[in-house]
Amino acid sequence: MLDINDLRAKVGGKEILRGINLHVGAGEVHAIMGPNGSGKSTLAHVLSGRENYEVTGGSVTYLGKDLLAMSPEMRAREGVFLAFQYPVEIPGVSTTYFLKAALNAVRKHRGLEELDAMEFLTLIKDKMKLVEMDQALTNRALNEGFSGGEKKRNEILQMAVLDPALALLDETDSGLDIDALRIVAGGVNALRREDRAMVLITHYQRLLDYIVPDFIHVLYDGRIVKSGTKELALELESKGYDWLKSVVAQVH
């Protein structure tokens, strides 16, 4: 589903991604772990098409298409979803209106009929149950005054509504207490599907207690330095990120 080959990217003239290789198949859940500054969020931003990130080499193929050639909105319509680490507050735009506009843009692209107001309300009521979200929240301006947990639940709600083939979750666990983490993880788990791939980006192993990945990759200094199954997370947890320095030293 997703093939990343020797991806290199710069931010503000500095090379942050220094040759990433990653293959994600349909139905798989991959976790990318790494210390601060390793390039985790840069990878998420490059994949979602954010400006100010300059791709200097390599390729990203998504469902056989050149992902890097697509605009952010086209990536979304083609089924790529990024759950933001810091969801943006947008005063004056109601969450419901936003969700409907997004869903209909995506449906239109996929050759589906746009939903009318009634059909849409039925749909989001159903999806809100996934993340135990109160309907009052969707009548408010998008993320405005939402708590950290509400913002992250709103991200997962959007993912449920937009029905992506590939979901990138950027530090979805950051800033959540245990209850909120449990709810958010529950929503994500409910959305795991054979034809949907997920990439979790996280600093901590904690999230992986709730969302168990098929594969774990360790990102360090712009490269994936180690890959393995879920046991790798435990090894990282016990040995700490400093352990990576010796791993990297062995590689070179």
Place this chain on the structure above:
Amino acid sequence: MITTESTERYLAAYKQASSGAAKDNPAWLNELREAGITSFEALGFPTLKNEDWKYTNLEPIAAQSFARANGEAKRVSASEIVARSMIDPAELRLVFVNGIYAEEFSQTATLEPGVVVKSLGDFIKADEATASSTLGRYASGQRQPFVALNSAFLEDGAVVSIGAGCRADRPIYLLFVSMAANQPIVSHPRTLILLGAGSEAKIVESYLGLDGGGYFCNAVTEIAGGPDSVIEHYRLQQENDSGFHVSALAANLERGCHLTAHAVSLGGALVRNNVRVTLSGEGAGCVLNGLYLADGKQHVDNFTEIEHVKPRATSLELYKGILGGSAHGVFNGRIVVHKDAQKTDARQTNKNLLLSANAVVNTKPQLEIYADDVKCSHGSSIGQMDGDALFYLRSRGIGMEDARSLLSFAFASDVVGRMKIDCLRQRLDDYLVARFGRR
């Protein structure tokens, strides 16, 4: 260059007007006019050297010769006027064409006891004592040349008077239509709003330009808010592309009086809105809620002044502007807290969204505080559309243009959403949807 010639043109017009029909006017009215022209002669047209006008070049107005409106150009129907404005066709309205009351376009309604809505001419006939003691008392031409000019050529306008303890339940619409025929026209409409103690009213002033011809509308509104009265005032400016619009709103609020003044500026080639609220009584309050949209070569200047005179008065001001093309927006927010005005709570915000590289905004807060126990805050921002917000919307599949539209709409609807008259809010929402192309 603004020259004395421009001023002299008005002096000559005044001389001509005062030698004619004005002779039949009551002496107090002629005195008001005389005081107006004297002030205007002394002040002249402000130039960019005048600190209060430094961003607004009045040359286009000063250089042009305008004919006095004669009220004859009534080539439209009432339904057309109403449809092109945003007023509720079902409600009471007084309509003025080029500053002169047009009864045939107006609509009466049964009014509650103590509520008077009349053209200025009719009001003077009915209650000359009140008219003579209030007109010109709140808007002073001594410092403001355009108020002076309005007084000098004062001819017609609207009066809303609510007796003590009385309440007008329905909105009162005052619609000022400008339409130039063969030559540029000038009008000086005057509105007088008198609120007795404990009274309540909602008043909508709508300024609408028809046809493509150039004109100059120089409007003045005086509000006298009696103790504990509550007034919601709406000012909607939809002049045409070549229309010049200068307005002054002067409000005096007595003890416990509360004024909410919404101001929406959409049209006009050159627009200057002066708002001056004097919180003269203890515990008085005002909310100023403004929106200005400009595009092309439009110039829109909002000059607001709030005077806190007595203790415990509050003022909350929010003005937002969206500027595209090579439009120029100006905001000046002056707040003066006098020595006696302890426990003042004054908050001011001005936010500007620039949609193009050539649009310009000048924003200037001016706080003068002479009391020591007050809460005052101000903030202003000028910015392009928020890149993070745009990316967030696009990352969910919403296209670039739709995302920009949605964010512009959201920026403006924040102000419109504060309006309490459903019909007006809906019409403005529809307007914003059409203007920003949101689907």
